[in-house]
Amino acid sequence: MHELLTSGEMRAADARTIAAGTPGRVLMERAGRAVADAVSARHPVGTRVLILCGPGNNGGDGFVAARLLVTRGYRVEVALLGEREALKGDAALAAADWKGPVAAAAAARPDEARIIVDALFGAGLARELDGAARTLVEAVNGSGAHVVAVDIPSGIDGDSGAIRGTGVRAHETVTFARRKPGHLLLPGRLHCGHVRVADIGISDDVIAGLAIGTRANHPAWWRPQFPVPALDAHKYRRGHAVVISGGIAGTGAARLAARGALRAGAGLVTVASPPAALAVNAAQLTAVMVRPVDGADGLAAFLEDSRINALVIGPAAGVGPATRRMVETAAGRQRALVLDADALSSFAGDAEGLRGIAGAMGRSGVILTPHEGEFARIFKDQSDVVNAPSKLERARAAAAATGAVIVLKGPDTVIAAPDGRAAINENGTPWLATAGAGDVLAGIAAGLLAQAMPPFLAACAAVWLHAAAGERVGPGLIAEDLPEALPAVLRDLLAGIDE
Numbered sequence: 074m075h076e077l078l079t080s081g082e083m084r085a086a087d088a089r090t091i092a093a094g095t096p097g098r099v100l101m102e103r104a105g106r107a108v109a110d111a112v113s114a115r116h117p118v119g120t121r122v123l124i125l126c127g128p129g130n131n132g133g134d135g136f137v138a139a140r141l142l143v144t145r146g147y148r149v150e151v152a153l154l155g156e157r158e159a160l161k162g163d164a165a166l167a168a169a170d171w172k173g174p175v176a177a178a179a180a181a182r183p184d185e186a187r188i189i190v191d192a193l194f195g196a197g198l199a200r201e202l203d204g205a206a207r208t209l210v211e212a213v214n215g216s217g218a219h220v221v222a223v224d225i226p227s228g229i230d231g232d233s234g235a236i237r238g239t240g241v242r243a244h245e246t247v248t249f250a251r252r253k254p255g256h257l258l259l260p261g262r263l264h265c266g267h268v269r270v271a272d273i274g275i276s277d278d279v280i281a282g283l284a285i286g287t288r289a290n291h292p293a294w295w296r297p298q299f300p301v302p303a304l305d306a307h308k309y310r311r312g313h314a315v316v317i318s319g320g321i322a323g324t325g326a327a328r329l330a331a332r333g334a335l336r337a338g339a340g341l342v343t344v345a346s347p348p349a350a351l352a353v354n355a356a357q358l359t360a361v362m363v364r365p366v367d368g369a370d371g372l373a374a375f376l377e378d379s380r381i382n383a384l385v386i387g388p389a390a391g392v393g394p395a396t397r398r399m400v401e402t403a404a405g406r407q408r409a410l411v412l413d414a415d416a417l418s419s420f421a422g423d424a425e426g427l428r429g430i431a432g433a434m435g436r437s438g439v440i441l442t443p444h445e446g447e448f449a450r451i452f453k454d455q456s457d458v459v460n461a462p463s464k465l466e467r468a469r470a471a472a473a474a475t476g477a478v479i480v481l482k483g484p485d486t487v488i489a490a491p492d493g494r495a496a497i498n499e500n501g502t503p504w505l506a507t508a509g510a511g512d513v514l515a516g517i518a519a520g521l522l523a524q525a526m527p528p529f530l531a532a533c534a535a536v537w538l539h540a541a542a543g544e545r546v547g548p549g550l551i552a553e554d555l556p557e558a559l560p561a562v563l564r565d566l567l568a569g570i571d572e
């Protein structure tokens with residue numbers, strides 16, 4: 074149920090369902106019924122409902138909802154954007170079944186309605202809203218009515234979450250079969266309100282047959298591979314993660330990452346510290362070990378210990394050739410890698426260099442955790458990446474370009490794998506926008522890599538756990554709280570209580 078369908082995939086799902094014997098008109102009837110149900114679940118019979126229908130099948134759903142709501146005793150008004158004679162196919166059939174008056178959109182009075190059903194545009198949105206459509210959407214947003222969007226708020230691109238000109242601000246959205254990327258990606262998500270998915274008879278088999286590559290990030294699909302120690306686990310079997318510390322004035326970031334890795338279950342975690350910062354690190358670490366490691370040569374010597382199997386490089390590491398050499402050293406020894414912060418900025422404009430890193434890794438895998446600024450720096454010369462049509466597609470293109478798993482951070486973090494799989498995270502909280510939170514995320518990811526979780530799933534799990542920890546702490550959250558909130562999050566996760 075966590076697949077996210079593009080408009081093209083949704084059209085294919087419709088087409089396959091229709092080909093298998095369910096007429097399109099029946100699908101539309103079910104879609105319209107789900108919308109009517111959403112209205113009647115929350116509002117008493119007799120309430121005034123304004124239904125705004127557009128020129129395509131989204132409008133058709135609106136005509137169905139109008140007919141059903143009248144039979145249930147609601148005071149329904151229908152306004153149509155476009156000409157009734159121009160309606161085609163199932164929408165024309167649904168409009169023919171509506172026996173009440175149809176006003177022109179220009180005559181609609183959104184400010185007088187208690188409830189507005191937005192059935193203007195759905196998956197067929199093809200350009201920016203302008204003219205009468207734009208005026209109508211702005212009137213809806215200024216109306217104060219409770220707005221129920223059909224499929225997706227009109228003006229929001231279902232594939233990208235972008236606002237095309239202007240977009241309806243809905244309180245709830247009723248979509249069909251599965252959610253769409255635009256329900257999770259910003260700014261679309263902010264326009265959707267509560268999203269409910271209605272079953273209109275598109276089977277799980279039809280969805281499975283489409284081999285959907287995008288999902289909402291949910292434990293259901295990575296928990297089977299989440300590392301759980303066996304009864305006879307030895308700490309070395311739970312992996313050894315290493316975090317490279319910055320110099321004397323920048324050691325905290327590495328300790329945050331290290332604590333995250335340890336809480337995520339790595340058997341051992343070591344902070345590899347420049348000798349000059351050793352005392353500072355040692356004074357503040359207990360369960361996490363500390364070890365003097367001097368530059369790339371020191372790291373090479375340290376990595377003679379074959380039990381070290383995952384590294385975090387980047388938090389407060391410094392931008393430049395020294396950090397790059399550290400990355401190259403770790404990659405050459407095929408240890409799973411999480412590259413964050415300064416390690417990413419050390420590859421500014423050099424996505425090719427990162428591709429070389431991922432290529433050197435063999436099967437160990439590398440996870441890159443850029444925020445938007447770092448992402449733009451790395452890929453500034455890759456127009457196919459920076460100009461991809463959505464955050465989802467940018468992350469996917471970046472993963473393909475580098476051969477690394479990409480965690481493109483933000484309120485709608487996207488995780489993408491080089492093979493095209495991608496997930497959009499949705500359990501984030503604004504309280505995570507705080508110094509050091511990203512360091513903890515990198516550490517959690519490394520902790521899972523150390524336990525041999527496959528890189529893409531480790532990245533998905535790390536993002537989810539980090540956000541769940543953030544949600545649990547909530548107001549007042551500081552980065553130090555995140556690792557400490559993990560035990561409770563993990564307990565619920567492993568007990569099967571999904572947040």
Ligand SMILES: NC(=O)C1=CN([C@@H]2O[C@H](COP(=O)(O)OP(=O)(O)OC[C@H]3O[C@@H](n4cnc5c(N)ncnc54)[C@H](O)[C@@H]3O)[C@@H](O)[C@H]2O)[C@@H](O)CC1
Nearest residue numbers: 097100101128129130131194195196197198199200201224
């Ligand atoms: N059989 C199906 O395909 C089903 C479709 N369903 C509904 O059908 C919708 C998709 O229907 P359509 O593909 O007809 O597309 P839409 O109804 O979303 O919109 C297409 C129409 O809008 C016009 N248009 C697009 N962008 C515009 C803009 N910016 N300004 C002005 N006009 C614009 C197009 O020219 C076209 O007439 C879904 O969102 C869903 O609500 C549901 O009824 C379930 C079954």
Ligand SMILES: [K+]
Nearest residue numbers: 194223225227
């Ligand atoms: K809509």
